[in-house]
Amino acid sequence: MSKETKTQRRLGRIMWLLAWGLGMALLTWYFQQKLEQDYNPNQQVQRLDSRTIVLEQNRQGHYLASGSINGEQVVFLLDTGATQVAIPQAVAARLGLEVEQPVQLSTAAGTVTGYRTRLKTLSLGPFTLYDLNAIIMPADSDEILLGMNALRQFELIQRGDQMTIRR
Template sequence: MANNGDSTRKTGRLMWLLVWILALLLLTWFFQQKLEQDYYPNRQLQQLNSHTLVLEQNHQGHYLLDGAINGRPIVLLLDTGATQMAVPQPVAARLELPVGRKLALHTAAGQVTGYRTHIKVLSLGPLTLYDLDAIIMPSQGDEVLLGMNALRQFELTQRGSRLTIKYVTDEP
């Protein structure tokens, strides 16, 4: 009889251990999802119409959105302080972007060497831009900086933590 009671207690302890492990896994998953949503709130892009997007600021004050260069997926970081688009070297290699002329660049981190490149097609959700110059930067980030050579084709309006991006066309 005592042996049967020990077996039941061991099974009970094992079940409680499994419940706690499952609870910790679920909490870890939940908070990971929350952190990702705080960093990247625009996974589900808000589209007002065929020419207008609305972006939410992340907890760092940045605007990120999914895009594509030459049909291949990327993450874009809007940077109104950048003259041109800047593609991190590992991303440029993954996208097989052409490496052009070497450039000496002056950045906030000091002088670095970059390379010119050309982007045939840039997609920002439903919006598409063509024939953009860009710079391949020696950084290790994952986000492509969307500079003013692309952003000048949009009307940007910020209200609070929202940024409305409207593609400006010559059409009525």
């Protein structure tokens, strides 16, 4: 076998390895995007008009939506069973929220100590709420529970796997 043939074979193998690597990277990216969309189908909130949005349920039957607190991007889990907006400690630290007086909280996991805080702004789609009470609580999640102190300012209509939120 000539030196030129060996070089061509080596180059061919390298090209196959690069093609496989690129294919695997593209498949990984595609499935990661698919998983994120299944987890939070409301990464871009669907607006019907200036006063109405529609959220889709995720596969677990929850309503998650991307939004912001004090201008920082977050993910909300709509929770009509939560009295107030509840923010996990790690997310609160990332957002730079002030920790105020402690408060005892009754959760599904039992009684825990949380801390009061105030949010300058909370935005979901076209809606922005100002100067809102919230609780910083110990949790392993990155999701912020959007409780009734925020949700009571809206009309919520659930039909099938969609929730319409109107202000």
